[in-house]
Amino acid sequence: MRSVSQIYSEAVSTRNNYLQLTELNTGRSNSKLSMFNLLTYVVAVCIHTYEAVLDLFQVRIAEVLKGRINGTPDWYAMMAKKFQYNSVTETGDELRFNEDTMKIEYVQPDTSHRIIEKAAWQTDDMSLTLKVCKANDNSNEVNNGIPYMPLNDYELTAFRMYVQQIKFIGADIYCESSPGDIITIIADKHNPIYYNDSYVTAAQALTELQQAMIDFANELEFNGMFYYQSVLDVIRKTEHITDISNSIKIYVSSYNTTDRKYDEPVELNNRIRLKSGYIRLLDTNSVMTINSDNLTLVAASKMDQYLASLDQE
Numbered sequence: 001m002r003s004v005s006q007i008y009s010e011a012v013s014t015r016n017n018y019l020q021l022t023e024l025n026t027g028r029s030n031s032k033l034s035m036f037n038l039l040t041y042v043v044a045v046c047i048h049t050y051e052a053v054l055d056l057f058q059v060r061i062a063e064v065l066k067g068r069i070n071g072t073p074d075w076y077a078m079m080a081k082k083f084q085y086n087s088v089t090e091t092g093d094e095l096r097f098n099e100d101t102m103k104i105e106y107v108q109p110d111t112s113h114r115i116i117e118k119a120a121w122q123t124d125d126m127s128l129t130l131k132v133c134k135a136n137d138n139s140n141e142v143n144n145g146i147p148y149m150p151l152n153d154y155e156l157t158a159f160r161m162y163v164q165q166i167k168f169i170g171a172d173i174y175c176e177s178s179p180g181d182i183i184t185i186i187a188d189k190h191n192p193i194y195y196n197d198s199y200v201t202a203a204q205a206l207t208e209l210q211q212a213m214i215d216f217a218n219e220l221e222f223n224g225m226f227y228y229q230s231v232l233d234v235i236r237k238t239e240h241i242t243d244i245s246n247s248i249k250i251y252v253s254s255y256n257t258t259d260r261k262y263d264e265p266v267e268l269n270n271r272i273r274l275k276s277g278y279i280r281l282l283d284t285n286s287v288m289t290i291n292s293d294n295l296t297l298v299a300a301s302k303m304d305q306y307l308a309s310l311d312q313e
Contacts, residue, residue: 002051008044015040071168073121073128080132083162084113085155092158095165104166115155117148120223120277127172131223131277132159144288145217145281151177180280182253184265184289185213185231189296190310191245193235197299200240205297210290212238213281223277226252228268242300 084093084106094107117135121128133148134155141149151159160175167173187193195205216234220226228250235244251265254275262284281289298306 002048004041004044004048007047008041011040011044011047012037071171073123076128076130076163076167076173077119077121079166080119080130080159080163081116082114083116083159084110085115085158086113090154090158092162095162115151116159118222118277122223122273127174129174129176130163132175132177133222133277141282141286142218143214144286145214145279146180147218148180148222148278150179150276176257178255178257178276179262180276180278181226181255181274182262182265182283182289183213183217183226183231183279183281184251184253184283185235185294186249186251187245187295187297188249191247191249192296192298192306193241193245193248194243194298194300194303196240196242197301202292202297202299205240206290206292206295208240209235209238209295210281210288213290217279217281220279223273225271226268226274226279227271243303 085091086093093110093113095104096107097103098105115134116132119130119132121130123129133150136142136146136149138146138149150156156175156177159177163173163175193205193209195202200208212234213231216230231250232244232246232248235241235248250268252268252272252274253262253265255261256263283289
């Protein structure tokens with residue numbers, strides 16, 4: 001928004017261009033007390049006030065449009081996070097249609113009953129898929145790279161009924177909530193990870209690498225793209241890691257909601273959109289996938305000897 005000074009300066013400049021009579025040349029005076037300048041300043045204040053009112057009106061209109069019922073994918077994702085579930089009765093809270101606001105609302109709004117932490121959408125032809133998950137309350141799992149968890153069967157059923165009640169007629173919406181995609185990193189002897197053995201042991205370097213990946217998993221955008229290069233960057237930036245191979249392999253295993261088990265791992269070459277929307281670094285047996293069995297760590301001071309031994313094989 002323009003300030004009063006900006007508006008006044010522009011008004012004076014424009015006004016002076018139209019002062020064609022010599023008798024009005026005194027209007028070009030810089031004195032704020034001249035009649036012309038005083039009138040111009042009053043007009044500038046009025047224009048500033050008008051623009052301020054328009055800006056406030058624009059903000060209000062934006063808020064109204066954002067909160068309106070319009071059935072867009074973003075709206076469904078927003079409404080998904082407002083879903084309320086009663087853990088005692090194992091059912092969703094009661095909804096009603098408010099004739100005053102023309103909206104479907106909860107009879108008793110209770111934010112403590114909201115269980116969905118993240119919600120995202122994807123479109124496929126004419127259908128819409130809503131991906132949702134809860135925050136992981138198990139501190140041990142969060143500390144091992146599982147930031148979220150899926151809705152259980154009762155919660156997912158109640159959520160689907162909720163979506164059926166709020167959706168627009170004709171909308172085809174599929175609701176999905178599944179365990180995180182398992183990420184496994186493989187660095188074999190031909191593609192090792194080198195660490196600075198002047199400061200840490202191999203075990204300590206592995207611990208730091210595990211923590212770096214856990215932090216990455218917790219900060220990864222929900223339902224965002226998962227990049228091969230991003231994982232390499234995390235490893236490279238880990239403290240005391242000196243070098244890595246660009247041929248390290250990364251595998252992704254997604255949960256099959258039909259068979260209720262994880263599919264066979266698929267090698268990641270470039271990028272992928274995770275089926276669950278988030279990653280986990282524990283396998284089905286709750287074992288960290290970033291471990292000494294999968295990763296070959298070599299002391300940086302012995303790099304030349306190590307490479308020479310490979311050439312002799």
